[in-house]
Amino acid sequence: MTVRRLNHAVLYIRDLDRSVDFYTATLGFAVAHHSPGRAAFLRAADSDNDHDLGLFALGDEAPGPRPGGIGLYHLAWEVGTLGELAETGRRLTARDALVGASDHLMSKSFYAKDPDGIEFEVMWRVPRADWPDTGDMRPRPLDLDTAIARWGADLATGAAAGSAT
Numbered sequence: 784m785t786v787r788r789l790n791h792a793v794l795y796i797r798d799l800d801r802s803v804d805f806y807t808a809t810l811g812f813a814v815a816h817h818s819p820g821r822a823a824f825l826r827a828a829d830s831d832n833d834h835d836l837g838l839f840a841l842g843d844e845a846p847g848p849r850p851g852g853i854g855l856y857h858l859a860w861e862v863g864t865l866g867e868l869a870e871t872g873r874r875l876t877a878r879d880a881l882v883g884a885s886d887h888l889m890s891k892s893f894y895a896k897d898p899d900g901i902e903f904e905v906m907w908r909v910p911r912a913d914w915p916d917t918g919d920m921r922p923r924p925l926d927l928d929t930a931i932a933r934w935g936a937d938l939a940t941g942a943a944a945g946s947a948t
Contacts, residue, residue, distance in 0.1 A: 792858050793837035796899050797845050799823055802838050805898050809874045810860065810905070812836060827860070847900045857894070859904035863944070865891065866936035868907040869927055875905070884925035889914045891930050908941040910934070 796802040803823050806812045812825035815834045824834035848854070862868050868891060875881040875895045882902070883894035892906040907930075 791832060791835050791837060793839065794897075794899075794901055795841050795845065796838050796897070796901070797841060797843050797847075798898070799838060799840040801898050802840075805878070805880075806836060806838070809878050809880065810871065848902070857902040857904050859892070859906050861941050862905060862907055863939045863941065864937050865907050865927065865931050865934060868893065868905065869931070869936065871905045872927070884927075885922040886925045886930075887922050888920060891925055891927065893925075910938070910940050 794802075799820055799822070803814060803817075803825070806825055807814065811828055812835065813828070814823055815826040816822075816824040821840055823838045825836040825838070826832060827835045862871060872881065872884070872893045875893060880895040880897065881893060882896055885892045885894070887906075888909070890906040890908050892904050894902060894904050896902050913934075
């Protein structure tokens, strides 16, 4: 089996309307299908998928994530440009959802939590030619201004570039 990419993710959440608002307003997803109060299926801009994110409402009494417990730690969504990453960072900050930022050398990332405390990453992939060969691969603090000065705000990488850059 050859995995090509993650097709979609499905999350259990407490309040459907609150989560739909968060993912549409903050990350730009659009509602593809909706079953009021029960489930919603969201599609990312320019996606060929039926849906990229499914949300299933469990109600306000459902327990939330347990940091350090067994289960999914986070999902990572890739944006095409550093400009998109910067704009996403502004929207996450405005919603008080941003919990961290890292330079992973091969990617630049923001970490955030949705209204139910589910952590996710929004990242931009560094052009493959600029990936380090070896050495200290520990994450560093994100300096987005320096990254934009190096690669520009509009350089598309990954799937957005239409190739495996």
